[in-house]
Amino acid sequence: MSEISSAEWTAILLSLRVAVIATLVATPFGIALAWLLARRDFWGKSVLDALVHLPLVLPPVVTGYLLLLTFGRRGLVGGFLADTLGIVFAFRWTGAALACGLMSFPLLVRPMRLSIEAIDRRLEQAAETLGAAPWKVFFTVTLPLALPGVLAGMVLGFAKAIGEFGATITFVSNIPGETQTISSAIYSLIQTPDGDAAAGRLVIVSIVLALGALIAAEWFARRATARLHGN
Amino acid sequence: MLRVDIEKQLGEFSLTASFASEGRVIGLFGASGAGKSSLINMIAGLLRPDRGTIVIDGETVDDTAASIHVPTWRRRIGYVFQDARLFPHLNVAQNLDYGRRMNGLASDPAQHKRIIDLLDIGALQGRRPGKLSGGERQRVALGRALLSRPRLLLLDEPLGALDEGRKLEILPYLVRLRDEANVPMVYVSHDVAELRQLATQIVMLKQGRVTSFGGVKVLT
Numbered sequence: 404m405s406e407i408s409s410a411e412w413t414a415i416l417l418s419l420r421v422a423v424i425a426t427l428v429a430t431p432f433g434i435a436l437a438w439l440l441a442r443r444d445f446w447g448k449s450v451l452d453a454l455v456h457l458p459l460v461l462p463p464v465v466t467g468y469l470l471l472l473t474f475g476r477r478g479l480v481g482g483f484l485a486d487t488l489g490i491v492f493a494f495r496w497t498g499a500a501l502a503c504g505l506m507s508f509p510l511l512v513r514p515m516r517l518s519i520e521a522i523d524r525r526l527e528q529a530a531e532t533l534g535a536a537p538w539k540v541f542f543t544v545t546l547p548l549a550l551p552g553v554l555a556g557m558v559l560g561f562a563k564a565i566g567e568f569g570a571t572i573t574f575v576s577n578i579p580g581e582t583q584t585i586s587s588a589i590y591s592l593i594q595t596p597d598g599d600a601a602a603g604r605l606v607i608v609s610i611v612l613a614l615g616a617l618i619a620a621e622w623f624a625r626r627a628t629a630r631l632h633g634n
Numbered sequence: 635m636l637r638v639d640i641e642k643q644l645g646e647f648s649l650t651a652s653f654a655s656e657g658r659v660i661g662l663f664g665a666s667g668a669g670k671s672s673l674i675n676m677i678a679g680l681l682r683p684d685r686g687t688i689v690i691d692g693e694t695v696d697d698t699a700a701s702i703h704v705p706t707w708r709r710r711i712g713y714v715f716q717d718a719r720l721f722p723h724l725n726v727a728q729n730l731d732y733g734r735r736m737n738g739l740a741s742d743p744a745q746h747k748r749i750i751d752l753l754d755i756g757a758l759q760g761r762r763p764g765k766l767s768g769g770e771r772q773r774v775a776l777g778r779a780l781l782s783r784p785r786l787l788l789l790d791e792p793l794g795a796l797d798e799g800r801k802l803e804i805l806p807y808l809v810r811l812r813d814e815a816n817v818p819m820v821y822v823s824h825d826v827a828e829l830r831q832l833a834t835q836i837v838m839l840k841q842g843r844v845t846s847f848g849g850v851k852v853l854t
Contacts, residue, residue: 523719525715525717525719526719526721526722528680528706528719529713529715529719529721530721530732530736531680531705531706531707532678532680532706532707532711532712532713532779532788533707533712533732533733533736533737533778533779533782534707534708534710534733534736534737534782535707535732535736536707536736537707539736540707543732543736544721547723548722548723630722630723631722632722632764
């Protein structure tokens with residue numbers, strides 16, 4: 404197999420940029436939601452839980468279409484954002500990041516939630532008796548103990564974001580250099596005569612990135628266990 | 635020092651307690667299920683009384699009639715649990731310093747040294763809680779609570795999870811604490827011998843009621 408071409412590099416770098424931004428923006432929301440689902444009881448909790456998981460079970464093309472309706476230039480939110488803040492998602496790489504962030508959100512939240520649930524609440528109580536206000540308890544006890552789970556969630560979310568296809572292509576199409584990620588580049592290549600070699604190279608890149616992310620997530624999970632046992 | 639007059643319904647169990655004490659060490663004595671832990675948790679603010687008042691050092695921290703409930707973190711208490719509950723992600727020195735940091739207190743090297751010497755925990759400072767013995771853990775927990783400079787120290791069966799040998803190892807530290815640390819304590823135990831050595835006043839609980847209150851003599 405020959406070397407990776409510059410067009411392929413463009414797709415790889417765009418995928419990385421989209422996935423990094425999607426993960427970084429989704430993380431604070433993910434932590435907040437994970438904490439809410441793990442630690443609070445409130446009306447509508449099961450509905451919220453279902454909503455978070457919805458992108459996992461909904462056909463990606465449906466999610467992409469809903470994004471287009473909401474965040475497109477004529478969409479309710481998209482129109483507002485474009486007019487007031489000048490932020491445009493439709494057919495831009497930012498839209499790809501939005502689609503990837505949403506699609507990877509369930510995978511990002513899950514390890515975070517599990518690691519918060521695994522923390523002994525009596526440690527948080529002890530922190531309170533030592534004079535820590537609830538928000539200090541969160542930042543000095545809950546979050547540090549959940550950190551390996553938070554990182555594992557970020558890694559998984561990133562891996563999912565980098566491979567996202569259906570919602571992205573529906574929402575922002577397949578524009579080389581703007582919205583053409585690794586997945587949509589492969590999709591184009593296998594429909595082109597003589598595209599097999601290039602598609603093969605991108606397939607290998609995908610497999611390497613996905614495997615690397617899974618191994619990293621596993622490593623963080625083991626760190627979490629060691630941390631909770633105080634070693 | 636401490637005034638308690640509360641009622642609390644916990645499922646089938648009802649707890650009613652009323653006493654006032656100026657003692658240095660108030661021993662809460664009773665069999666398991668008598669309501670000792672619920673009572674101490676109410677003093678700590680971790681549990682809310684259905685009715686009544688709790689006054690610590692002249693400050694009303696609970697008054698249901700006036701809708702007063704000071705949250706735990708603002709009560710300036712120290713609490714030593716049966717399971718030490720040290721923070722596993724922090725080493726011993728960081729655990730000891732936690733209360734001071736959270737309360738935004740200036741560091742007081744003299745007091746710090748005094749408490750560390752009193753409890754003999756100087757050599758443990760760099761270790762992680764997972765690498766400590768049960769007795770060491772409990773001494774660090776005592777130090778951590780004291781270093782947050784509480785006005786009242788609550789101890790809920792602090793020796794309960796230790797075997798006989800370890801208990802005898804910790805007990806002298808508690809006696810020294812009572813005589814030298816100058817912090818009033820509420821000490822929960824179902825062990826008569828322990829309370830005889832430590833308490834200056836006894837509140838005896840039986841099935842959610844105070845059955846006697848007075849000097850250590852009531853234990854006989």
